[in-house]
Amino acid sequence: MRYGGADGTLAVSGLEMAVKRGEFAAVVGPSGCGKSTLMKLVTGLHIPQRGVVTVAGTHVTKPVSIVGMAFQNPTMLPWRTTLDNVLLPLEIVEKHKKRLRRHKKEYVEQAEHLLETVGLKGFGSKYPWQLSGGMQQRANLCRALIHEPDLLMLDEPFGALDAFTREELWQVIRDLHASQDVTIVLVTHDLREAVFLADTVHVMSARPGRILKVHDITFERPRDISLMYESRFNDVVQALRGEIADARVAA
Amino acid sequence: MSATETSEPVALPVEPERKPFNWLPLMPWIYTVALFVLWELGVRLSGLPHTILPAPTRIFEAIVQYWGAIQRHSLQTLYTTTVGFLLAVVAGMALGLLVGWSRMIYAGLYPIMVGFNAIPKVAVVPILVIWFGIGTIPAILTAFLIAFFPIVVNVATGLATIEPETEDVLRALGAKKMDIMLKVGIPRSMPYFFGSLKIAITLAFVGSVISETIAANSGLGFMMASAQSQFNVPLVFAGLVMLAIEGIAMYALMAWIEKRTTGWAHRSQTMAG
Secondary structure, three states: OEOOOOOOOEOEOOOOOOOOOOOEEEEEOOOOOOHHHHHHHHHOOOOOOOOOOEEOOEEOOOOOOOEEEEEOOOOOOOOOOHHHHHHHHHHOOHHHHHHHOOOHHHHHHHHHHHHHHOOOOOOOOOOHHHOOHHHHHHHHHHHHHOOOOOEEEEEOOOOOOOHHHHHHHHHHHHHHHHHOOOEEEEEOOOHHHHHHHOOEEEEEOOOOEOEEEEEEOOOOOOOOHHHHHOHHHHHHHHHHHHHHHHHHHHO | OOHHHOOOOOOOOOOOOOOOOOOHHHHHHHHHHHHHHHHHHHHHHHOOOOOOOOOHHHHHHHHHHOHHHHHHHHHHHHHHHHHHHHHHHHHHHHHHHHHHHOHHHHHHHHHHHHHHHHOOHHHHHHHHHHHHOOOHHHHHHHHHHHHHHHHHHHHHHHHHOOOHHHHHHHHHOOOOHHHHHHHHHHHHHHHHHHHHHHHHHHHHHHHHHHHHHHOOOOOHHHHHHHHHHOOOHHHHHHHHHHHHHHHHHHHHHHHHHHHHHOHHHHHHHHOOO
């Protein structure tokens, strides 16, 4: 995948990656290695010049609508209440668009249930700018999940949060993944986050990005946050850290 | 901390809570009155003849004396300005959406619009007169032409500054360009749009008065031009005062509409937590 014509930046090249259904995959790598490009390729926002992307058995040639996305920036729409923000994808996705008006109540219940899951019960009628950064990011996750996507793409969603909120949201994501049949791809630069949450951690090389190595994280689920302070956890993180340092030097 | 909250059993004399008088809403009136008082004093002390600078009391006399004519001309100006302004709102909104819709259209139309905006509208009035004759229509069109540009630019800016992440989230769901416009673009450009109305309405007055001054037989512009030719300077100033009043009233109306419709964009002032 190359940006801006033939002389443009080659963002990713020879990138090969497979994620099984229901798997939680994390992608880590040095900064500028094309992680965000990977997101755009998978979701069909960009179409690769060479090679194929296959999602749910179909060759991606246009934006796939079975995916939910969340970015570091929560991008809530300030003129909508939190609940309406969460319901927004339903007004877009064809499947739900037609049903929305008649089954509004059912969807609202579903949204409220989701908000409750992430600890935002009773905040639906608030406007996003009345919420804290962490709360907005929770609502953002709800919005990414409301249309029951088969695939959830998270691009450093916890990057801008403080350490405590981040830990809390890790647990929220962990529980969501455990309770729903959803495949998650998490792009992050936080190795501990990747190891704590994911089944597989994919290490990317410096630009042009490709996958250097895939680690299977075998810690039993459900994982408790205290796992992060055990030595076997730190060993894995340490190993990953070494690889990324190598990838940076190679650049 | 107020006296009522202290729990210590000290026998302090309870002071009645005195609310400081809120001067803020009165400030515009105080400053306006002060301006007129200074003006009056300045004219009286310097002994300037009222054919050069009439004192406010003299202007007020003129307003009373010519009230019938002033009222008629004021309403005419208000009429041409409002119609021109409304046309500018409709056309400006439409063109703004078009320009914001596509970068191709934007690139193509922008230089033309800038060029058009740079033309002094006073130079356009004679052409309008050739086409439509003197009177109401050139005034409306001049008001329209001058008020139109800020609306287009603001609406287009609102659309052009959609966060790319928001667009990605929606496009990944299969949103069409139209969906993104309706759900994000248009609501997002509304604060810009209503903000531009305040600029546009004041410009619309400039446009209609220019046209009335050059080619009309009614309206404040016409009234002032003919008063000037008769050296009736107090009446000229009376016209200016009426214009200022109409301008302030319409501006306040636009500001009120802006606040009512897009309160979410002004949260820092209206919401404190």
